[in-house]
Amino acid sequence: MSAPQPPEPIPGARLLFSLDPAVSHLNHGSFGAVPVNVQRVQQRLRDEMEANPLRFFGLSLVDRITHTRRHLAAFLGADPDGTALVGNATTGVAVVLQSLGLRPGDEVLTTDHGYGAVGFSVDRECRRTGATRRILPVPLTATDEQVVEIVRAGLRPGRTKLLVVDQLTSATARLFPVAAIVAAARAHGVPVLVDAAHAPGMLATPVASVGADFWVGNLHKWGYAPRGTAALVVAPPWRDRMEPLVVSWEQDAGFPGNVEWQATLDYTSWLAAPAGVWTLRSLGVERVRAHNAALAAYGQRVLGDALGVAPADLPEPGGPTVAMRIVPLPAGLATTIEAARALRERIAEELSAEVAVMSWDGRGWLRLCGQVYNAPHEYERLAARLPALLAQR
Structure with missing residues (x-):
């Protein structure tokens, strides 16, 4: 070698x-x-916000967020109408978990390559609902075919209500064959949540190539966006079931607006995120x-x-x-x-x-x-x- x-x-x-x-x-x-230029874009937005908070948080802010969401969704290869901006990937995971309506006897399936905070979120929702979490060991040296077979064998149709799998694992830096995993799970009627925290910017159109029921990814890592910028992408059958962690004034708008709008949240990181994508594209x-x-x-x-x-x-x-x-x-x-x-x-x-x-x-x-x-x-x-x-x- x-x-x-x-x-x-x-x-x-x-x-x-x-x-x-x-x-x-x-x-x-x-x-x-x-990047410095993205920092400056966000600072200009903060200056605008502090110069006149009432005007900044007025009706036009929802439109600005929607425009930003569409720009970022196009970069990810996602449907903008099924994409919500959130603070980070673990926030998106929490939104999905609490929207599923888990019950006693239900099961959430993960692998031992999963991100720790996501595991905490799954465990908390299971404690709250009476569901259980089961962890599948996947050897580090497993081939893509072996990974898919391990997951397929671990599914319990009728009981497994959600499979959580990483697109690119944090602990082991392993790219999982998520498209094949999603196909295997769908054949058994099991929805899949893809934790793609590291995918935006590193992988090309990471959403379109997967077809998962739920997909969450951070743009503040490899996409050069300000921290606190992530996307939650939800397939059409699930969108009406998505509920925000905190209810605010866009609740009646439904997904994605109800998840995005949190009143006095600092939205400048989201609004500046397209500058990060521009920087990445300018470098090639x-x-x-x-x-x-x-x-x-x-x-x-x-x-x-x-x-x-x-x-x-x-x-x-x-x-x-x-x-x-x-x-x-x-x-x-x-x-x-x-x-x-x-x-x-x-x-x-x-x-x-x-x-x-x-x-x-x-x-x-x-x-x-x-x-x-x-x-x-x-x-x-x-x-x-x-x-x-x-x-x-």
Whole structure:
């Protein structure tokens, strides 16, 4: 297996961001990074809001949100009439869960690759309704065909009221074959919620290619939108059943307006989000995707070599544009969530590098991302210093 080579940098891309140059920001997937021009667009909107709050929150604001929603839905390949803007993916998940009408004896099915906060949301709704949650283990090395078969075998038609599956997993940076999973579940009459927190901006038209009953994704990660910008997409049969977490003045408008309108919410992040999409397009969407994926692959190999991990033992993400990679940590490290958090903080404090450290399947994993503001030397510097830090157990 030939070693991956770092991509050519995109000229001027680093200057688009206000990130601290003394820190290696190798974890774009957690909170993203907002380009300077997008920050300025949002600040102008905030200035407009503070100059005359009554005018800003007047009747035209609903129209502005609708216009923004249509722009972002087109970028995602989604039906704008079935798309609602929400604060983040976990908010969208909560809207779906509390709208299902779960009852005692019902079941929500997830996998062990799911995002922790989504699991918390499922557990809470199950406690509230008397339903149960069941978790399907999926091996990290499973092929797409094996993943689909594991899910298909785990369905209990008539009892399984919802399947929650990740499009791109946070803990393991794995691209799941969600279109095939949705088809398998639909054949058994089981609706599917796709957690696509990392998909917008990284994957092309991530909604249209899936066809799920529910799909939620963040635009404030790989779509360069301000934080607090996400989309909940609902298939036509379910739209009349969607209820907001908080009832406000657009309740009678139905979905998506009833979910979007929360009175004095700060909507400037949503209204500025198209500027993030414009920035991505100005850099070249395919160019950015290819650059980021290649840089993440290079970083994974550099860190793997430094930690003595054979190339064959470095997990593949399953897609050519996936800009997140994971590296297994030495045995005994970061085996719990608390230990993973502590190690991440040590790396940030002592090595001036921001990474994600995950605890999954009984061992620790270091997750790296590639973004246009990153450079190969940042991964190389971390690789040169990380082994010594890990030896100080």
